[in-house]
Structure formats: structure tokens, C-alpha cells
Amino acid sequence: MIRVFKSGEVARADILYRGESGSTQAVEDAVADILADVKKNGDAAVLRYCEKFDGVKLAGLRVAQADIDAAYEAADPEFIRTLTMAAGNIEAFHKRQIRRNFVINDTPGVVLGQKVTPIERVGLYVPGGTASYPSSVLMNAIPARLAGVSEIIMVTPPAKDGSVAPAILTAARVAGVTAIYKMGGAQAVAALAYGTESVPKVDKIVGPGNIFVAAAKRRVYGIVDIDMIAGPSEILVLADAAANPAYVAADLLSQAEHDRLATAVLVCDSEALAGAVSAELERQIPLLPRADIARASIDNNGKIIIARDMAEGVDIANEIAPEHLEVCVDDPFSLLNSIRNAGSIFLGKNVPEALGDYFAGPNHTLPTLGTARFSSPLSVDDFVKKSSFIYYTKEALGAVQERIVDFAEREGLSAHARSVSIRFEDGQ
Amino acid sequence: MIRVFKSGEVARADILYRGESGSTQAVEDAVADILADVKKNGDAAVLRYCEKFDGVKLAGLRVAQADIDAAYEAADPEFIRTLTMAAGNIEAFHKRQIRRNFVINDTPGVVLGQKVTPIERVGLYVPGGTASYPSSVLMNAIPARLAGVSEIIMVTPPAKDGSVAPAILTAARVAGVTAIYKMGGAQAVAALAYGTESVPKVDKIVGPGNIFVAAAKRRVYGIVDIDMIAGPSEILVLADAAANPAYVAADLLSQAEHDRLATAVLVCDSEALAGAVSAELERQIPLLPRADIARASIDNNGKIIIARDMAEGVDIANEIAPEHLEVCVDDPFSLLNSIRNAGSIFLGKNVPEALGDYFAGPNHTLPTLGTARFSSPLSVDDFVKKSSFIYYTKEALGAVQERIVDFAEREGLSAHARSVSIRFEDGQ
Structure with a gap:
């Protein structure tokens, strides 16, 4: 059963609680060893770990273009249609995020600006097994392509027969991935961060992964950039008394089925709704193929918080800063301005999170654990x-040289001052 | 003497080399203890560390508004004028970075968008002693203010008499800092990250600091956001044969005087210029008040790389990805497009880095160690x-429900599919 609290009677720690996950010293040590090994031994080390962890002896790491094309050609046309429509929506939304350079030239002899440059090479981690999601391929690769990244290098652990799931290969082709390598775990992160004989070194690594992948990403951060270390998935449904308890329960369960550590929270202003959703959860959980996972998530991490009114409900949502926030009220846009902390906001009673996970267009890689x-x-x-740039003519510099020298001297940095004044000295 | 290499004869590791810095286990252990202590004991712990490390027993941590105003009133009017002009330029440049919400409403019943929300509370670390720079106060606080941050909380270690440098207080007032606390080191980072009786918990911590501050920031990252962990400062001057060696040497030294670990690099296409700059460095170093620091930086970390031509010079600059890049050629805009990796780009022969450090407007907090x-x-x-938002009417959801269900079922996530289909079932 989901736990039910009244807002005035619940500790702040309970309000903020999420399912706990995290690395261990054993994981950290293993990952450190793997990183060092791949850095030193390159492909040979990656192939060795592939045999050890994935149970397959590969001849090479790279997936042939012919294999990608064959997967695409053999795919169910309905799936291609679904992928293509989703990709179109993702592209339309993310195109609006593209930034342009700007230039300021308000003063004679002075040009200032900011230029935007794509990161050159990006690695995209895609988990294997049951957490191998084609939607993640789209959500990570499409923004990279729109940004102008020239090489999008996907890595994913192979199955025991050395293959990669056809749905992943198909999504990679739709999304515009430029190369695919069969490798996973910390060894794949290491190969991307350091480069090997066959894998080019990248500048940034994105995509979800297990604790080994997360620990490896954290360790190579600085050598390369990383996206974020995602915690378990979270949903907060903010609902008023008129919400449909069956819909609310279904939405909470769409998050709970992900992972035993997932967190599903309902905040509402109605004891009656709280009771009805609780009952609906009990009715719906047994109907799910992943009932055991959903049950563990709801019982361990789920909660219903009954707020005094919707205004307090919004405050609680802002304090929790959820990854996904559903606003299940009749006039959801009336609350939009007061929502300050949330990754993605689902407005209205007919906007289940799954619409955003797959299809609507906004990204499904979102900040977890209150980092919103x-x-x-x-x-x-x-x-x-971004890079900023500054151009001054000698005349323009001359007009302000005293200010720069003044500032530099007050900070005790004479060579800074001198680098300006030397340009106006006789004989220099 | 600065070392001189020809591009074809230098190892990649030498090209990429920077002065080495970094944390030690002793620093890490000390910082972990301080964080835990402040988290548990709040103000009492901070005051205790203040007595221990800063040598002053404070009655309270907060700087009174009257003290800030008194510093401002007593300041040299020339300094106020310099600060105000610099602040105006910084504000004008950063205003162009302000982003707006966007909304997409191309399909009936579908509204998608992205809203931009200020981070609520930000902590700004300002070092004490000789590295206490009013310019950093402006460069950190002004973008925060323009972003709409409601509380900008500055922390800085007090002098032995319990005071804060008047120049820092004056800059804080000019920049729009909302509160100032007298505390430094890991204890200040802890107070900002966890909150204490007198210090509000912030959402993000920015600003430079010593290795204790850097280690503390790295440890609280996730609880709060941080800006970056800056390495020692760097300059790369890209110059053609016609560059003035005295100017180039002065610009290299403006970086070298910062820190023994600072790195100053000249890349040019002329042996003659390399020789002349080397000689100029030897001539100018003894003239500097901070000659010993500049000498150590130039001799240990400085280098001149002679490229085959300017095109190769640009490639080397992109590979090094410097914090500051000066392009000392007659037509610098001709090279702007080919510069891919640099924090800030100084275009032309009369644009010393100091112009950007203090005055021109772009930020002086820049990516180091190749992270550009x-x-x-x-x-x-x-x-x-940013937060994304999604609104669909029931009709709009109905029109695409089959695609979402198809995608969810292919990923084995039935509860995701069900959260959509339940809205179209009879009796729900």
C-alpha cells in the first residue's frame, strides 16, 4: 500500500525522500581498474572485458553499416512509422533550442560577440538487455545532430551471440548516429574517453547506464564532459479533487514499473482522491506484467501528500523538484508560472508522462533527485x-586604457596593467 | 628561458601540457571532516574554523549593510568610476545572453514549450588575501543578477581583524550582491550547501578558490550545482611574423604573473618572432613586481611552438583549447570561423587579455585545462x-495514442502504454 501523509504532519526528509541508489567501494575499485586497463591496452582490453562481462568473443567492435541497414530493412513498417513520427516531433521541438552567434558593435572600433560551436565528437551510451530503449537513442542523438556534432558514436553491449538489438540499430539509423560499437559497461566509457585503435576519443559522453557506467562517467568527467548522472526515475502528480483516480494511478504506475527504486508521488488537496487513488493502485498493480517492480516501488518509495490547498501543493512540488511533474487540474496553465522546479511539466488531465517519454517532442532525459x-x-x-570574442582598435583601447590600468593596479597585477600600457609607450 | 619547439618535433603530450595542480588525500580528508562538522553543527562549526584558519574570533558571520555602505562611501571616486564602467560593459554583454521562453502551437490541441526560470539562491565564493579580486565579484554577480537570481550570497574569508577588504565590499554593492558573510574555505562551501542558522542554503555555488574550496565544491556537487573547477590560468597567443614581440611578451607575462602554475604559450609561424619574444621575456620579467612568479611560470610551463604556417597554428590552438586565445594578426576575423576550441578569443594586435579580464564585457570565468x-x-x-512543458487535449492525445502504445509495448513497458489507453477505455 502506498503511504499517505497530511502535509502538516510529514517531516521534510520524508517529503524529499527518493529511492536510494549509489555506488560502492567495490564498484569504484573495479571501475578504476577497468579504466586504467583500457587506457593502457586499448581494444585488446575492451575485447577481453566484452568476453568476460557480455559472454561473447568478438572479432571487432564496430557494427558494419550493412548490419545497420539490414536491421532497418527488416523492421516492422509500423515501428518505422512510429519511430519516424516521434523523431519528427523531437526534431521540431529541439530545433527551437538552436542558438545563434551574437555580435555587439555599439561603439566605434569595438566588436564583441559570442559564437556557438558544436562539440566535435560525442559518445552515446545505450544500455543492453531489458533497459535497451530505442526512445533513448532518439532523445540523445537528435539534439546532438541538430547541434551540428560531426560524429555521434553509439556504444551498446552486445548480446551473447554478438548481435545488437535490431530496434536499437533501426532507431540509430533514424536518429542519425554516425558509428556504432559493440561494447558496454565501464570499458565502453573508457574507450570513448581515452580512444583506442578502433574507437575515436570523444569530447562528451551522454546516455543512461547502470552503476558501473555511472561510476565510470563520473571518473572520466574533466577528461571529457558528461551529461548528468541520472538517479532513479521520478513522477509527481499534482491533482485536484476532480481528478480521475484511475488515470492518476495509471500515471503513477507508468513510473513505478521502471525500477524498484523509482519514486511515484501524488500531491493533492483531497482526502477522498487520496483514498481513491490508493485503492486504484491496489486494483491496477496486479494487472501489470511488471507488477513486482511496480509493487516494490509504490510500497517502498511511493507516497501521497494531502496538501491544505493547491497553492501549498505547488509549494511542495517546487520543494521536491521532480523529474516529471503532472498537473492534473482543469486549468493547468493557471499554475504554470508558479512552477519553478521541475524537469518536464505535463499540463492537464490527459497528458500522461508516457506522451512525453516517447512522442511529444521535448526530451525525456531529465534532472532527477531534486536537481531540477x-x-x-x-x-x-x-x-x-560558446566562446566569447573581443576586438578593439588601438584607438578604442587607448580611450579606455586608464580604466584597465587602474583596475589591474588595484588588484596588484602589474603585468596586466603593463600589457595595456606598453602599446602606448614610445618606441614599442 | 622559455622552451621553443618546432611543431613537427614536439610530442602531443608536450603540446597539451599545463602546469600541474590537484588535490591530495590529506586535503580530501580534511575537507570531508569540515563538511560533516558544518552540516551537523552549523554556525558554531563555521565560527570555530574561522578562528582556526583565519585567526579571528567573530561575533557573527554576516557583514552589516552599514559596513558595506561605509566602504562604498569611503572608496576612491576613481575606483567607483572604473568599477561602474566595467560593470556597465559586463551588463551590456551579458544581457544579450538572456533567454526567453518559447512555445510551439502548430497543431490544434497541442501546446509545447520551454520555460526559463532563475535559480533561486546562489552562493558566490570570493577568495581572501592577495587573490581577492573585485573583478571576480562583478563577473560572477552580474550574470546572476541579470538571470533573475533572487538571492546572491557572497562569502569571503575575513582578515585577522575581522574585516573584509573595502574594494570587495564596494564591488559587491556595485554588482548587486544581496548578502555577504565573513567565512572562507571548505567551511564556507559547507555553510552554503547545507545552510546554517544564519546562512541560507543555496542551490548553486560559483567562484574561484584554493584547493580546499575546490575539493569542497566537488564534494557538494549534486546537493547543489557548482560552476566549474577552474585549473591554473592559461593564455595562448597565436601570432604571425609581423607581430610586435614586446606586446606578445607582455601579454604572455600578464598570465604568467598570476600563478607559478599558470601556462603561457606562443604559437607562431616565424622562428625570428620566436627568438625575439624569448628575448623580450627575459628583458621584461625582471621589471615586474611579481617577477619570481612570472619566471617560474614561464620557465616551467611556458612554451613557444613554431608552426609550419598559420593554418597549422590554428589547428594547434584548437587542440590545446586554451582558456584565453589571442589572435595577433592583421586580419583576425579571417581566422574566427576556424577557431573551434577557446574560452575567450582576443582578436587583433591591440587586444591584450587584460582588456577582457577587467573591462570589455565578456566574462573572465573561462574553461581551463582543455575543457574549452x-x-x-x-x-x-x-x-x-529550463523546464519543458506539454499540453495535449484529449482529442489530440486520441489522434496519436496508437503510436505511443506501439512504442511503449516494444520497450516492454506496459504501464506506460496503459497510462495512455486507460483514458480511452469505456467506464474510466
């Missing part, structure tokens, strides 16, 4: 970097 | 986060 207070959904911004 | 391959200057973007 300061972090953003994955976007085109994550695949570019 | 994937990182950007500090900007207004660092003080906001």
Missing part, C-alpha cells in the same frame, strides 16, 4: 559550447 | 534552468 532546482532537460545546448 | 572543447565561459545560462 538547478539543472535542465537534455537539449541542443548540451552539444555546443 | 566542451565547456563555455560563465554566462547568464549558468544561473537559470
